[in-house]
Amino acid sequence: MDQVFVIVERIVIYSVLISALYALVALGFTMIFGVGRVLNLAHGAFLMVGAYTAWFAQQYLHWNLYSAFALAVALCTLLGVVFYQGLVRHVQRSPIVTLIATLACALIIEELIKIFFTTNTQLLAPFISGSIEIHKTTVITNRIIAFGASWLAILLFWLFVHRARWGKVILATAQDHEGAALVGIDVRRVYTLTWAISGALAGIAGVFFASWVKIDPFMWRDPLIISFAIVVVGGLGSLKGSIVAAYLIGLLEVLMTYSPSIRVCFSFRCFEFLGSSWVGVSSLLVLIAILFIKPEGLFGRTE
Amino acid sequence: MLVIEDLNVYYAKAHVLKNVSLRVSQGEFVSIIGPNGAGKTTLLRTISGLKDGQGRLSFNGAPLPRDPVKVVQLGVIHCPEGRHLFPEMSVKDNLLMGAFRLKNFDPESELEKIYQLFPILRERERQMARTLSGGEQQMLAIGRALMGRPELLLLDEPTLGLAPIVRKTIAEALKQINDSGVTILLAEQNVPFALAHAHRVYLLETGVIVKAGTPEEFRADEHVQQVYLGGV
Ligand SMILES: Nc1ncnc2c1ncn2[C@@H]1O[C@H](COP(=O)(O)OP(=O)(O)OP(=O)(O)O)[C@@H](O)[C@H]1O
Ligand SMILES: [Mg+2]
Numbered sequence: 001m002d003q004v005f006v007i008v009e010r011i012v013i014y015s016v017l018i019s020a021l022y023a024l025v026a027l028g029f030t031m032i033f034g035v036g037r038v039l040n041l042a043h044g045a046f047l048m049v050g051a052y053t054a055w056f057a058q059q060y061l062h063w064n065l066y067s068a069f070a071l072a073v074a075l076c077t078l079l080g081v082v083f084y085q086g087l088v089r090h091v092q093r094s095p096i097v098t099l100i101a102t103l104a105c106a107l108i109i110e111e112l113i114k115i116f117f118t119t120n121t122q123l124l125a126p127f128i129s130g131s132i133e134i135h136k137t138t139v140i141t142n143r144i145i146a147f148g149a150s151w152l153a154i155l156l157f158w159l160f161v162h163r164a165r166w167g168k169v170i171l172a173t174a175q176d177h178e179g180a181a182l183v184g185i186d187v188r189r190v191y192t193l194t195w196a197i198s199g200a201l202a203g204i205a206g207v208f209f210a211s212w213v214k215i216d217p218f219m220w221r222d223p224l225i226i227s228f229a230i231v232v233v234g235g236l237g238s239l240k241g242s243i244v245a246a247y248l249i250g251l252l253e254v255l256m257t258y259s260p261s262i263r264v265c266f267s268f269r270c271f272e273f274l275g276s277s278w279v280g281v282s283s284l285l286v287l288i289a290i291l292f293i294k295p296e297g298l299f300g301r302t303e
Numbered sequence: 304m305l306v307i308e309d310l311n312v313y314y315a316k317a318h319v320l321k322n323v324s325l326r327v328s329q330g331e332f333v334s335i336i337g338p339n340g341a342g343k344t345t346l347l348r349t350i351s352g353l354k355d356g357q358g359r360l361s362f363n364g365a366p367l368p369r370d371p372v373k374v375v376q377l378g379v380i381h382c383p384e385g386r387h388l389f390p391e392m393s394v395k396d397n398l399l400m401g402a403f404r405l406k407n408f409d410p411e412s413e414l415e416k417i418y419q420l421f422p423i424l425r426e427r428e429r430q431m432a433r434t435l436s437g438g439e440q441q442m443l444a445i446g447r448a449l450m451g452r453p454e455l456l457l458l459d460e461p462t463l464g465l466a467p468i469v470r471k472t473i474a475e476a477l478k479q480i481n482d483s484g485v486t487i488l489l490a491e492q493n494v495p496f497a498l499a500h501a502h503r504v505y506l507l508e509t510g511v512i513v514k515a516g517t518p519e520e521f522r523a524d525e526h527v528q529q530v531y532l533g534g535v
Contacts, residue, residue: 172389172400179387182351183451184375184404 010137011254017139017147019250021212022226023243024150025205027157028080028198029227030234030242035174035194038088038098043227044220045106046083046199050076050206051215052113055124065127073203080199084192106220113217124210146208153204157197158239170194229287249286304329304486305350305367305379305455310358312342312349319345320356321510327455327488332481334489334497336521336531337507343490344384346507347457350374350488351381362455375404378454382461384490386444390433394424397432397443401450408452417446420476438469445476449485456480458489462496474499494531498522 029043040046050072057068087105091097126142133139161167173180173190181187209223229249234241305327312320320342327333335343349356352371360367362377371381389397398417402408418425421442427435432443441461448456458477462470470493478500481487491497498504498518506514506527514524521527 168392168396168400169403172392175389175391176387178353178383179389180400181353181371182375182381182383182387183401183447184372186372 006136009135011251013134013137013139015247015251015254017143018212018254019247020147020150020154021205021208022230022250023246024153024201025209025223026227026230026234026242026246027154027239028201028205029224030231030239031157031194031201032198033231034238035170036092036191037095038092039095039102039228039231040083040088040198041099041102041224042083042106042109043198043202044222044224045109046076046079046202047206047209047223048109048113048215048217048220049079050203051124051210051219052117053203054207055122055210055215056117058125065125069204069207072207073200076199076203076206077196078199080195080197080202081192083199084195088195089188089191106224110217110220117217119217121214121216124207124215126211142211146212149204149208153201154243157201161239166193225284229284233286245286252286304331304363305488306359306361307350308359310346310349310356310360312345312354312356314345319510320349323358323507323510323512325505325512325515327486330481330484330486331503332477332487332489332501333503333505334491334501335505335507336491336494336497338492338530340509341507342510343492343507344459347381347383347459347488347490351379351457353381375451378452379457380448380451380453380455381457382444382448382459384459384463386440388432388440388444388447390431392432393429394432394435394443395428397447398424398450401447402452404451413450417449420449420479421446421472438465438472441465441469441473442476445473445480449480453485455486455488458487458491460491461489462491462493470496494521494527 025047028046029040032038032040032043053072053075054065054068057063057071058065061068063071083105087101088098091101126140127145128141131138131140132144159167161171169180169185170190170193172183173185173187177187180190205223209219213219213222226246226249230242230245233245233248234243307326308324310320310323311318323342323346325333325335335346337343345354348354350360350367352367352369352374355369362379367379368374368377374381389400392400395414398414399410402410402413423439424442424446427439432440435443445458445461448458461473461477465473474496477487477489481500489497489501498521501518504516504518504521505512506521514521514527516524522532
């Protein structure tokens with residue numbers, strides 16, 4: 001009985017922690033979709049650029065982790081803007097072309113990273129090493145920091161959108177871009193701003209992902225699948241829905257990792273293309289389940 | 304104030320506006336009437352820069368910019384067909400968003416003016432725009448346009464789908480707005496409504512202006528009577 005309790009406690013704590021990171025991973029992706037109805041398949045690659053930037057700055061330039069983090073966020077912000085101005089702006093009208101173009105960019109980034117770095121899987125150094133005990137569960141301190149930072153970023157984002165003038169301008173544009181243009185809002189500028197924010201959020205998420213999960217040239221896939229599932233499950237652009245969806249996916253993943261019986265149930269060959277990643281599997285399972293039960297997503301409106 | 308000369312507008316190969324010329328003077332209330340698909344919406348969208356067109360458009364003597372943001376900056380404000388409100392924002396936030404172009408303004412006194420014109424909006428202040436009735440949404444759309452302090456107000460079918468009583472409220476509001484010095488260009492299918500307070504009227508049919516005149520002349524015209532005022 002005690003044993004069961006310990007396992008349950010561990011599952012709860014781990015899923016609460018990892019889900020916050022997933023919510024942050026998906027946040028920029030959700031916003032871009034919510035505001036401009038664009039699915040940015042390079043979102044995971046943005047995270048990867050952030051991860052490699054921090055890693056490179058720390059490993060080769062011998063920067064301290066905080067400066068490396070700042071550089072990663074700055075670079076990803078810039079990447080978001082350049083990506084929108086140089087590419088998305090011109091193809092946005094056609095969803096199919098946008099999907100293909102953003103996916104192609106992700107693959108190009110993957111190839112570039114393979115050329116410049118090895119394909120070895122590594123981990124970014126933690127902000128604070130060591131671990132702490134929460135009741136009977138051992139938790140790596142850095143994950144608590146990632147959890148706190150993720151929630152802080154989400155909270156600041158929410159405050160910005162709902163309180164700041166430009167946040168409201170983004171909301172208005174998301175709700176009706178023609179209405180926005182007709183009150184004199186420069187819709188292009190709003191889109192550029194959202195891409196900058198999305199890039200910055202991806203940079204933050206990328207650094208924590210790198211010190212929690214992994215760094216390698218393929219690391220962009222899981223974050224993209226997570227983001228995609230979260231956007232659909234959460235109800236297409238709803239922030240509240242995204243967070244709930246992130247927690248569903250995180251919980252299922254932790255369940256699959258820690259309970260062999262559940263894992264066996266889902267060990268079909270058809271999931272092998274996802275590698276051994278339970279993140280991918282749980283995202284897709286939640287996605288499929290929600291699409292059956294509530295096709296408009298958890299917090300979606302039926303339009 | 305607004306002068307349009309030989310305007311031609313196309314959607315792909317479809318020629319939707321053909322050599323349209325019209326003018327609106329300071330303080331005027333001008334209506335454009337015409338059946339479905341005549342090109343009324345296209346004309347207003349071209350004026351406000353949402354649609355490209357070939358021809359000369361000028362406002363207060365200067366060429367009209369071809370960018371909606373710059374057109375709004377001049378005080379030409381378009382209250383579009385379909386309203387285009389921000390559905391998940393409150394009535395108040397929708398109105399405040401209407402004042403986006405203004406640098407210095409006192410939100411409370413500006414809101415007060417709108418609430419005087421449409422008292423129902425005050426009661427609905429905190430309600431989401433999407434939850435308003437059609438008539439309330441239309442009042443909000445007009446209110447939001449007014450919050451931008453228009454010199455020239457472009458209105459596209461404000462009566463679409465509204466009950467006669469609400470139409471009357473809106474007609475009276477438009478009269479008041481015009482009396483307060485705002486120039487109005489109204490595109491409308493409902494001819495009695497369009498003629499009610501207008502100073503001058505244009506009739507647009509399949510992209511061509513076929514008649515211009517005063518409401519009295521329009522009411523007396525046989526073609527207009529038969530096609531637009533007869534029957535229901
Ligand atoms: N986006 C578009 N693409 C192609 N054709 C269009 C488009 N918008 C309008 N048209 C065409 O242009 C013509 C004029 O349309 P417009 O909407 O300007 O008419 P309208 O006078 O406003 O009609 P209504 O009274 O029904 O609103 C129509 O034949 C219409 O089919
Ligand atoms: Mg129309």
